[in-house]
Amino acid sequence: RAKALGRSRYEIFDLTMHQNALSVLQLETELRRAVENQEFEIYYQPIVSLSTHQIAGFEALLRWHHPSRGLVYPGEFIPMAEETGLIIPMGWWMLRQACRQLELWHDTVQESELNQELAHQLTIYVNLSSKQFLQPELLEHLDKILHETHLHPSHLKLEITESCLLADPEIAEERLKELRDRQIGLCIDDFGTGYSSLSYLHRFPIDTIKIDQSLISNISIDVQGHCEAGMINRTKGLPLQIVRTIIMLADSLGMKVIAEGVETKEQLTQLRLLDCDYAQGYLFQAPLDALTAGKLRVEPQ
Ligand code: C2E
Ligand code: MG
Ligand code: MG
Ligand code: MG
Numbered sequence: 001r002a003k004a005l006g007r008s009r010y011e012i013f014d015l016t017m018h019q020n021a022l023s024v025l026q027l028e029t030e031l032r033r034a035v036e037n038q039e040f041e042i043y044y045q046p047i048v049s050l051s052t053h054q055i056a057g058f059e060a061l062l063r064w065h066h067p068s069r070g071l072v073y074p075g076e077f078i079p080m081a082e083e084t085g086l087i088i089p090m091g092w093w094m095l096r097q098a099c100r101q102l103e104l105w106h107d108t109v110q111e112s113e114l115n116q117e118l119a120h121q122l123t124i125y126v127n128l129s130s131k132q133f134l135q136p137e138l139l140e141h142l143d144k145i146l147h148e149t150h151l152h153p154s155h156l157k158l159e160i161t162e163s164c165l166l167a168d169p170e171i172a173e174e175r176l177k178e179l180r181d182r183q184i185g186l187c188i189d190d191f192g193t194g195y196s197s198l199s200y201l202h203r204f205p206i207d208t209i210k211i212d213q214s215l216i217s218n219i220s221i222d223v224q225g226h227c228e229a230g231m232i233n234r235t236k237g238l239p240l241q242i243v244r245t246i247i248m249l250a251d252s253l254g255m256k257v258i259a260e261g262v263e264t265k266e267q268l269t270q271l272r273l274l275d276c277d278y279a280q281g282y283l284f285q286a287p288l289d290a291l292t293a294g295k296l297r298v299e300p301q
Helices: 002-037 078-084 087-107 130-134 138-149 162-167 169-181 223-227 231-236 238-252 265-273 290-294
Strands: 040-049 055-066 070-072 123-127 156-161 185-191 208-211 256-259
Touching: 002 055, 002 078, 002 087, 040 087, 040 290, 055 087, 078 087, 087 123, 087 130, 087 138, 123 185, 130 138, 130 156, 130 162, 130 169, 138 169, 156 162, 162 169, 162 185, 169 185, 208 238, 238 256
Parallel strands: 055 123, 123 156, 156 185, 185 208, 208 256
Antiparallel strands: 040 055, 055 070
8 A cells, every 4th residue: 555655746747847847848939939939028127316316217128918817027937948948039139129228218208207408418337148148249249239229238238147247257257357348337146145255256247236125124223223233133234234334345345336236215224325326126116117118217315
């Protein structure tokens, strides 16, 4: 009987594995079709200057209009896209579209609600997967896209993660220097989650650091927590200490800081006290489609 039970368990397990394999295969097939049929759309989330209270730029974020599942978020398909290499054509499409959109905003400011002077200074932030970053054709592609869209390279910022830089620091350093020589902006994304090594920062020609949401969500410790002594409160205040250190270090290296995932006024107040340069998050605005983003006006918080 035990044997029979064991066997049926095994079969159930096998079936689940089979179903997983099927859904993986299905996702891959659907992704390929999505690339061909252009089922993707870019959403734009404003990045707000904490000194001027104005929109300084937008981060371009990928969305998938799945024919039956509706709007699908990148968390559900980027890993698969990276695994299959589909991220490469998707990434180039993304970059070209985002640059084109920014250039359109630069050109049509009169019609938009965006302040004219500021609109010309808008920067577009585009996420680059490690596969794309390491692709030998990277610079060739970028040159072509910038040429086609007439976008000045200083209005483009590429977001790269720490792990992408640290996988092969020598190559990364080389790559970043080539990008910097073209005046393309370089930003470390999700800073504080991976290796969190501050020591390598000076080595790379990075101009902006994006502090990860997981740190930002824990920086507003209450006054009571401040006054009490002991281990618990020291742990409680740790994200704040880390963020403070990152901002100070960035400043001393001449880098700008963006706080990611700002959701509350308390977090914003804390970031202002710390002299953070920019913030991005639901407190200001969730990512929007291009049309709505172009009409956006962020109210001072
Ligand atoms: P990310 O680059 O760190 O982007 C920030 C994510 O945080 C976005 O999620 C954004 O919608 C979300 N977010 C913004 N403000 C808030 C907030 O206040 N609270 C919370 N809880 N979340 C907030 P999204 O759009 O789902 O993208 C997830 C990740 O997918 C991105 O993280 C990025 O790593 C990746 N991704 C998105 N588009 C692309 C792309 O075109 N290429 C590549 N390689 N990766 C992309
Ligand atoms: Mg990003
Ligand atoms: Mg991030
Ligand atoms: Mg500063």
